[in-house]
Amino acid sequence: MDASKIATGAVDDSKLAPAISATKLGTGLVDNTEFAFLDGVTSGIQGQFGTLTTNLGNLTTTVNGGTGALAPTR
Numbered sequence: 001m002d003a004s005k006i007a008t009g010a011v012d013d014s015k016l017a018p019a020i021s022a023t024k025l026g027t028g029l030v031d032n033t034e035f036a037f038l039d040g041v042t043s044g045i046q047g048q049f050g051t052l053t054t055n056l057g058n059l060t061t062t063v064n065g066g067t068g069a070l071a072p073t074r
Contacts, residue, residue, distance in 0.1 A: 022034070
């Protein structure tokens with residue numbers, strides 16, 4: 001039987017095997033390790049990256065606009 005013949009809503013949690021590999025979800029391109037990185041994500045990931053980029057930009061502006069740029073260490 002293929003997925004096109006399963007009625008919508010016919011498969012609930014009680015009918016799923018425990019510990020399904022992440023590679024069996026979606027396109028199969030995400031493995032269990034990558035899928036585990038999603039633990040703790042509370043909102044859209046792309047939005048979190050956007051916020052992080054903005055915050056880093058603000059930090060750079062504060063450092064460079066304050067007493068001067070930090071010298072790189074070697």
